[in-house]
Amino acid sequence: MGVPLVAALASCGSDGPSTTPGSTGGGAGAGGGSGASYWSLTGQPGQGIRQATVDRFNKANPSTPIKLTLFQNDAYKTKIKTAIGAGQSPTIIWGWGGGTLRTYAEANQVEDLTSWFAENPKVKDRLFPSSFGAGTVDKKIYAMPCETVQPIVLFYNKKVLDKVGVAPPTSWSDIMAMVPKINAAGVAPFSLGGQSRWTNMMWLEFLFDRTGGPGVFQAVFDGQKDAWSNPDAIAALTKVQDLVKANGFIKGFSSITADSNADQALLYTGKAAMMLHGSWTYGSMSADGGDFVSSGSLGYMNFPPVEGGKGDPSDTVGNPGQYLSISSKASDAEKETAKKFFATAVLDDAEVKSWIDTGSIPIVNGSDAKIAGSKDAEWLKFLYGVASGAKVFAQSWDQALSPSAAETLLDNIAKLFQLSVTPQQFADNLNAVIGK
């Protein structure tokens, strides 16, 4: 377990828009007329951008077309694992890196791209260096970082907070003080798609960091014995249960799924005042929420500090990027097509522009220089600031851990939010699977 879980986004500073995708890379032996398959996620705006990138590639390379197939998030996570295990993997595997990528790499199911990146420095050097951490297993790069950096952000509905007469929270005790006031106004304090479970996990990720600093979860990740019993961990677990008990989350949160975007709908319809969620929801709220985003009703901030906590308030958590791997079971021609796709199409100028236009920061150096002209400039500036200013940018826990440890974690998180286990029982259950 030698992967650094946390990586500071060090050199996001612009060395000029280095956006000419090196057509020197990869495409050397692309003949053979063999296309490739590519599986990824549904959900706007990403879905349309992925499709457009593939379409552009197919237009430029009509003899080696890529066939894109899209799945819903939660369904995809099991579908892709099953397909790879059954030897039916697509050529290009979209993922989150981390623990799942490690299982692929250890089973020799994905190509080692280290030497390819060494031969094609132009492809590598234009991407955020910090994005490579979760795509690297034992110092070898098994995935090309792609798409956008996605920290988790605390969103709020300005109109609702104004109506209740409270300001956005500045600390944990502030949150706890706001909850009864917001409830009294007949609005739920926080929206939450609890049935998806990783949604609840985002709360723990921040509370662990703000309470005890990044070391608390790093100890779990490094496999230290009884790491979950750390007093700061217990304190953070207790805090989240306090919030559940105070009716901090919307009624019925444990039956709401994130895949349906119902949690976002609760925020933009004003049924909930705030929501802790990934930055990718900005794009979907713009698309689905009517004039909610364009009228400036959506507020956003980094998670506030916890009194007496050890974590740096600039720390964040989320996805340092998304990841594309190449199946080692693919034919040589398919692999060549995939590499040409990586070098010439992934995050090309048009894709970079599309991501920025829909409120995301693509992981390309110099993206910040393009923010100014965007209609979402204010949000993008904030997002870029969170991502590049974070002392620690931790990867989402369920992605960092192995699939079996992640499942135990998610299972217990659901029970924690259901108040059917105590913080102590939660720690005991998870201590039992540390390092597995």
Next chain:
Amino acid sequence: MAAPALLFFTAFGVIPLLGVLVLSFTAWDGIGAIRPAGFDSWRAVFTDPGLPHSLWVTFLVMSLSWLVQTPLSILLGVFLAGAERYRALLSVLYFLPLLLSSAAIAITYKALLDPNFGLGAGLGLPFLSQDWLGRPNLALGVVIFVVSWQFIPFHSLIYQGAVRQIPTSMYEAAQIDGAGRIRQFFSITLPQLKNTIVTSSTLMVVGSLTFFDLIYILTAGGPGDATNVLALDMYKKGFQAGLMGPASGIAVILVLVGLAIALLLRRIGGGDDTASQLEGA
């Protein structure tokens, strides 16, 4: 005559079953190599506190959905077996839920029961805007309700056919003896349906062991683990956690429990298979 059926059963029933049995003695994450692991997976299955809970939830779903479905199916079946014309129309309507896929049913009910955007909130009926799928006992009740809603038409159909098989002469004789409709139902219809009840119950009970799609979409086993039936537990272990060994162990348990129940039901119902109750016997 039995050869094609036997072939299919061997290919899609017996061989995968043996595969699962073998897998339960291995460690496999579904992606890498399969390694023999002796009894490790079985030890993991039997020491997992989730197993007794899942068994209990499965038993609850099985027995409660049987209790709800059987009387309603018999009554509907008897009703629909009548000869009046409008009953043919009604039986077509009752049959509709059976035409929908479980996934579609689950998605529909999930939307209808949503406490914030569902039927209750839409119509402004506070009674309907309970947290149906967010509270352990309510969620279990909803699962049983939806399962019954989906499968009562099927079992009604079975009973309808069986009731029509009962010779009308028996009812005529009973009428001459002065038995009313209720008396006829309990003294003729119900005893004549005995074998059908066994068949229908076997289908219900063994079928409910494998409920998966409906519950997966409705609650995903939640809230917490309140509706985490055995089949769902198996899926999560195998395909989400990548623990194919323990998941195969649970699959073997499911098969054994299913077989045991089916045999038990046969014994209860099949005691006097040979005795005829028809006229002239």
